[in-house]
Amino acid sequence: MYRYDEIDQRLVDERVRQFRGQTQRFLAGQLSEDEFRALRLRNGLYIQRYAPMLRIAIPYGLLSTRQLRKLADISRKYDRGYGHFSTRQNLQLNWPKLEQVPEMLAELATVQMHAIQTSGNSFRNVTTDHFAGVAQDEIVDSFVWCEIIRQWSTFHPEFSFLPRKFKIALNGARADRAAVEVHDIGLHAVRDERGEVGFRVLVGGGLGRTPIIGVVIREFLPWPHLLTYLEAILRVYNRYGRRDNIHKARIKILVKERGPDRFREEVEAEWAQIKDGPATLIAEEIERVAARFTRPAYERLANLDLGAIAVPGFAAWVKRNVHPHKRPGYAAVTLSLKKTGVPPGDVTADQMDAIADLADRYSFGELRVSHEQNLVLADVRQRDLVEVWREARELGLATPNLGLLTNIISCPGGDFCALANAKSIPVAEAIQRRFDDLDYLHDIGELDLNISGCMNACGHHHVGHIGILGVDKNGEEWYQIEIGGNQGETRPGAKAALGKVIGPSFARADVPLVVEKLIGCYLERRDSDAERFVDVVHRIGVEPFKEQVYGNADQRAARHHRERAVA
């Protein structure tokens, strides 16, 4: 956990005071709706379908138990006693009152938390791998680099009024668990032949209504130049990014319209002017930031044979929800927020308190939020796993479905969000209910199913192996289905990919059946159970799946003919 110094704290306190003043001016009629909108958004405050929504920042998903208890507390006091963890590793409260938000922020500041730049046309929360610091394939400790970027991107005087929101992801391990290829800027830590740390720099990736995989504009950026290079990219974007059309304002459109080569040349030309300037990072700063992180006091332990523990139900949980750790005798544990019947990512205040207790007792008082909307206890002794599993099960947090179809990523959708075309949560639940047989789920194997309630793609449907998108057809809620998406190189050679739409959309009630047909097609055609759903889609293409769902071309023509005859 990064601990604020006096200046970090002062800036957050000053932000609370500034926002309090802005809220008061708005309520007094001194700020227009439009002006206050731009100001409140950069503090995570939306006006939603039924009430405001406050998005609280959890920088790079790292959270202390003291902070989690404060979140529980705030959700009871100012909201309805629950919160929603988002795909951006943040926490959203759905029912705050506008006038009380400054008070909520003041309380958050007491535990080194805030809602700074969780929305609006500014830098957003920098995200990373939820196994940072404990993964066996780690190259650098990405938390340190994320904190350096967090500071640089907080209240940046030049880049606080960007054309559009801006998301940076950093991955510090060999596998990419941070989805760097689908961010405005993706940074992938690498070491050169001398072992020096640097970053491969990608730009222009993103989801939303124009999903694009980012392009590499620099293969190796030595670490001292990280901030000057980011500054050069942002200056080109701030000056030339489109501001005439909100749907064309992301950096991906600028990169696409100019072409990656010309964009790279512009960035390099700008960088040449500021390279080696005062913003060049120094080793002392990296060490200073690293030293402000609390570190677990690991014991010397040996690895245990978890397979030898014969407790019914335990093995299935270990297989899915327990992950290898770089220290012998330790493991990382995912607490699943994907229990059937509970909206994906939702937790109650009581659960938050109980999770904080668990983390205090078993994981050094810290936890992480994953972009798959689960929580991670990163440093659990293997010998405590059975106990952790029992307690997590009591709390409804031990659904053994990590990486499986029912570990659905979903946005809040039309139940809450004013932008949504359709509801997401009931679709997630209907699918979870249809696939409630755990043996069957395990047989289907690894499968990411992601749901977004509109093309803004907060549920990352483009990169789900199966992606479901809510669409509006003459005022009715319909669902378009894509297959073959992939969030990134979570395993070697599996690059990020965008799904392909299989055909016309479906009514909500039909979605679970369509998913079942897709799965049926996959099971028939896989070479072995080592070949995942997404691998089969990439091998044989979308057509066989289409046929399975819609019938083959002859059947389609016949149906079309019949429908016309009826009409």
Place this chain on the structure above:
Amino acid sequence: MAMLIKERRVITESAPSPDANVIRLEPADDPAAVADRLDGVARVEVNFPKFGDGRGFSIGRLLRERYGYKGELRAVGHITRDHLCFMESCGFDAFELREGEDPHEALAAFEDFSESYQASVTRPQPLFRRRTR
């Protein structure tokens, strides 16, 4: 007669004579194009036509840091006190606020943030080079 903030003070300015040597830049203008005309101008104005249009922040920094402009740099357009702290960091020293915004009350906004992590015109060294360890 118009009120504006200059060097953190509210002043009243009479209308400039039409032949005053003023350069005015719009958000899409390239400051490089006026770099060799900066000597001896009365001021440079940068227009912020919309509340959320942040291009002028880059223009300000470039004029100061790259083209060495030392004279008055005035932000005009849709400006409220919420911009002042950042604009000052980007090199602006004069501000014409949008109608209805009281410049006297707005002065307090220069104190909104007492520090900044980044290097800027007013703080040429980033915080990490200024911290006492």
